[in-house]
Amino acid sequence: MGSYCIMASTKSQYKSYSKMKAITLLWLLIACIGCSNSTPKNKITAQDEAGSVLNVYNLDTLKLLLNRNINEIKSFRYPMGISLKDTVFESEDEAQWKGVVFYNKSVVLLFVETNWENTSIVKRITVLSSDIVGMKGLKIGAKFIDVKSDLSQTIPSYPDGYFGLKVKNDNQVTCFFNISNNQNLGVGNVKFETIPEDIVVEQILIE
Numbered sequence: 001m002g003s004y005c006i007m008a009s010t011k012s013q014y015k016s017y018s019k020m021k022a023i024t025l026l027w028l029l030i031a032c033i034g035c036s037n038s039t040p041k042n043k044i045t046a047q048d049e050a051g052s053v054l055n056v057y058n059l060d061t062l063k064l065l066l067n068r069n070i071n072e073i074k075s076f077r078y079p080m081g082i083s084l085k086d087t088v089f090e091s092e093d094e095a096q097w098k099g100v101v102f103y104n105k106s107v108v109l110l111f112v113e114t115n116w117e118n119t120s121i122v123k124r125i126t127v128l129s130s131d132i133v134g135m136k137g138l139k140i141g142a143k144f145i146d147v148k149s150d151l152s153q154t155i156p157s158y159p160d161g162y163f164g165l166k167v168k169n170d171n172q173v174t175c176f177f178n179i180s181n182n183q184n185l186g187v188g189n190v191k192f193e194t195i196p197e198d199i200v201v202e203q204i205l206i207e
Contacts, residue, residue, distance in 0.1 A: 052077070053077050053078065053079055054076045054077065054078055055079065056078055056079065056082060056102060056109060056110065056132065057079070057109075057131055057132050057133065058132070058133065058134070059127070059132060059133065059134030059135075059138065059139075059173065059204070059206070060134065060135070062110070062125050062127070062132070062206055063125075063172060063206060065112055065122050065125060066122055066123070066125065066172075066206065066207070067121055067122060067123075068121070068122050069120055069121060069122075070098050070099075070100060070112070070114055070119075070120060070121070070122050071120075073100065073112065073122065074100070078102075081104050081105055082102060082103065082104060082109075083102075083103045083105075084100050084101065084102055084103070085100070085101045085103065086098070086099070086100060086101075087099040087100065087101050087111065089113055091116065095116035096116070096119070097113060097114045097115050097116050097119045098113070098114045098119050098120075099111050099112060099113035099114070100112050100113075104129075104131070107129065108128050108129070109127075109128060109129040109131065109132060110125060110126060110127045110128055110129065110132065111125075111126050111128070112124070112125045112126075113125075113126075123207060124205060124206070124207040125205070125206040125207070126203065126204075126205055126206075127140065127203070127204040127205075127206070128140070128203070132204075134167075134173070134204075135150070136149075136150055138150060138167070138173075138175070138201070138204070139201065139204075140201055140202065140203070140204065141200055141201060142200060142201045143197065143198055143199070143200055144177065144195055144196065144197050144198070144199045144200070144201075145197035145198070147175070147201065148192075148195070148197075150167060150168055151165040151166070151167060151168055151175065152165060152166045152167065152168045152169075153192040154166070155190050155191075155192065156174075157188065158186075160186055160187055160188075161179075161183070161186040162176060162179075162186055163176065163177050163179045163185040163186050163190070163199075164176040164177065164205075165177075172206055172207060173204065173205070173206050174204070174205045174207075175201045175203075175204055176201070176202050176203040176204070176205070177199045177200065177201060177202055178199060178200050178201075178202040179199060181199075182196050182199055185199075
């Protein structure tokens, strides 16, 4: 399988800056992929350990991929039309870690990644498609007003320009919102009750 590199961040910034920067750069890469006529052809046919199809369109089910060997997930059985392609993340200090991009035909659904400390074990999943849905309609494109009851009111600290909230009672899932028209949300000191109800979920991370 082919691979490509995505510049991310330094190791010390992995948990914050690379979380945002790598995704931003990936979107640029996806745009290029979308213009290509080549479609990944390596279909998954082997069963997972439960002998059933692993539903990648369900946010909770995706958690089963965490802490797995990244080569192991390639042997699972996925819904028809799903294919996988290897990728490589590279930080500014030249550390590299492995990843896998999931496609439905030529459309990118999500990618999973390891990290520089252990390049074999999956530590993060980034959801890129509104076809992947969680409980009560949590998905890419959902409005804050529709999901706020399921989100923690504790406002995490992220690099300037980014705004995210964790799912209530589930520290594994974080929703990042498009704040292009509400840039004040990306500079801190935000109160939950003042968050605009019309901002939409732009990215979902599971880690």
